[in-house]
Amino acid sequence: MSIKDRSTTDRSEAVERILSRQGTALAEGSTRWGEHDGDQTDLADRQALRRVTGLSTELEDVTEVEYRQLRLEKVVLAGVWTTGTGADAENSIRELAALAETAGSQVLDGVMQRRQSPDPGTYLGRGKADELRGIVDASGADTVICDGELSPSQRRGLEDVVKVKVIDRTALILDIFAQHAKSKEGKAQVELAQYEYLLPRLRGWGESMSRQAGGQVGAGNGMGSRGPGETKIELDRRRIRSKMAKLRREIAEMKTARVTMRDSRRRNAVPSVAIAGYTNAGKSSLLNRLTGAGVLVENALFATLDPTIRRASTPDGREFTLADTVGFVRSLPTQLVEAFRSTLEEVSNSDLLLHVVDGSHPDPEGQISAVRSVLAELRGEVPQEIVVINKSDVADPEVIDRLLLREPRVIAVSAHTGEGIDKLLDLITDELPRPDVTVEVLVPYDRGDLVSKIHERGEIVSSEHVAEGTRITARVSAPMAHLLASFRQETPVP
Template sequence: MEDTLSIKERSTADRSEAVERILSRQGTALAEGNTRWGEHDGDQSDLADRQALRRVSGLSTELEDVTEVEYRQLRLERVVLAGIWTSGNTAEAENSIRELAALAETAGSQVLDGVLQRRSSPDPGTYLGRGKAEELRAIVEATGADTVVCDGELSPSQRRGLEDMVKVKVIDRTALILDIFAQHAKSKEGKAQVELAQYEYLLPRLRGWGESMSRQAGGQVGAGNGMGSRGPGETKIELDRRRIRAKMAKLRREIAAMKTSRVTMRDSRRRNAVPAVAIAGYTNAGKSSLLNRLTGAGVLVENALFATLDPTIRRASTPDGREFTLADTVGFVRSLPTQLVEAFRSTLEEVADSDLLLHVVDGSHPDPESQISAVRSVLAELRGDVPKEIVVVNKSDAADPEVLNRLVLREPQVIVVSAHTGEGIDKLLDLIQDELPRPDVEIDVLVPYDRGDLVSKIHERGEVLTEEHVAEGTRISARVNSGLAHLLAGYRREVTVS
């Protein structure tokens, strides 16, 4: 039996329960609506640029169509949501549609209403089924919406079928996420990755204008001159597909070239034996806030989904003085489009190549376990060795204590923190210090005073056991990596630690 929940204000009872929970983001950090900043977040100079990208009527940051084919620009101003609930419980269905509403608002739109339908599987023709599609059309007309956003990936036929029913533009979850990425990408690599993902999505969804687009007959057949002009030719849509494939090939080459620079920097860090820590997690879990708290990087912090797309790498120090790098990566989301996973593979390799992974979880979310599962499923697609993981439950100041206790009992290595208040940050640094790989060569060196640079390197990259200033220079006993031990060969006696 099919069952429909409309988010329209049909009755006070409806509005006070599921509707309010979904549209108000009840139970999530987004419910507050405003971003919370601290001194460690810096002056947030990028925030004005980000807010300037908010959509206005008629403005689109969507990738421009390279052809005359029918591919409607995303102009998200007033939207109605449509979701299918095929499995799980009511709470899971509400969380999914709540997240879709947050995504739509991050793209700059106004969420007016929605429909959440219980059925065994999506309708192959209209996603919702004819009856529910007609109900959705009535909601669209009543609210004056210009777009319907579906909580799932639509096939081209489903999108066309639903558009024919509701008479407004229809997009799916994947197109919405791609649009957000198009707005937020700033670096050259990030923009190229997003453009590639957009083309991947666009290619199977091209639509022609019917017979007027056909070129299969060739040159002058229409004029009666068929001799020598009966080649197969290309339809306009085939030509467009070929052009898009050529652009995709060019973008892949550009991204591969950019990857070389990233690999070179990683190799340099390895040669200098600087341990690497990666921050990963669900979107809006507070990864950038945590980076700012640990390093003072001052990167953009915003209470929105996918606020960070371009990776940021900063240096930090453990309590005992060892340096390590901390990399902030793009956030994940449930059903993250495969196009984006592939396009951002080179960026996500920062996670696979790190020594330690900080998996940041939003402790204030009503279902953090599903977020953890979504992140781990994406990391599994990288087909690399995922480093040792510490689950960092963030936003403890806004979380339900019962949820925090549940996560602490569920995960083998977990710590509860608040990047906003600083709670648990010292314990996190102690844990990072314990888990990072340690130098394996013990040295006893006497470094002349004119080689203070070597003393500085020992402090940065090693573990100082004793230090004494004598007439000839600085006498240091320490544990360092083999590369630095080789550099100090003329000043020390070494014993390899078993």
């Protein structure tokens, strides 16, 4: 069926639902943030480089400064509905529209076809592909985006029919990641994922399929110096593989620094909490609300790519770290899961997982399922999980109640208004691992640093100031107990 099909009424309703941004990350209205989100200077920098209409992808001289201006592409969406309900298929197309707009494109129209499986030659059936070509011609679109991962032959076959550029969902997500990556590691991870996607899709024709000259024939050495050589496409493949190997080595070296910092936190017995969830569920807003980190908050998919780690405190004074991670999405490209595996290890190495869900989304259960399927692919065990239903101030109360009944450990909050944040902190306090060694120590007054560490990383049972110093009975971790060994008054009791 077409997004615009059957009757005029159904047609206008479908277009309004899918192309009006309702239920997507780009719903009408500006991004909501408050004082806890900081100045958001990164947001201004990102918006200054938005794709704009009518400009080429070449560098242009503007007021004596070079800017790379990106052309705003006009796109038509194409989806194949193979499984699930019609609502599921419609939600998937709506999400594709949000992804396209996040990448800087203008969504004009789309088609959706009910099939048992995508056509092996053109993704859509031949008749629907011809209909798509008519929509492209009528709307003036220059790109078609398919809601799935296309094989090289499907992409080539559909391009031959519609006569404009065709990309798939994976290429679109990679484009968004390439725009938003900021750190050196993030850029390297995205570049690696792009090469992994590109390698099996290299196409060649004409001179690129001819053999390169061997030996020094180019210098005029003639007979005896000619060889079969490589085709240009073979040469390109070899160069890409070499670049991929180099990127993997660089990412592995960057990982060492992060592992060192993580091990340092563990030695100091600082509990860790990871924030994970679907893209645009409000993970960064929640981090800002809990810690005042001031990280970038944007009403767009995949606004956050680089992990952010900040310290926070429980109501009883214990310190812990909060790690904001990259968001997930349905059918997250395998290349990205592999490339970002080192970053996502923050989840499997944490003591507690805050699984943030957008309570205002049309299908929050689908978001939860998609996130858990990606987490299942990570090495290591997934830690204890708390489902945090965010955006409760704008969500349907019936949806909130349904989710509260569905999940065993769940809480509804609003990172924007602060509703439920105190209860969330209490829940984090209850779920974090507690110190398991009881010590009684007498700390001299000139070692106030140790007293401070006991307050930050342990639980004070009693404290008394005496002539020799501060007598403290507390529950601490094993590493902290070892640090306090020379000040003990009694043998620790486990």
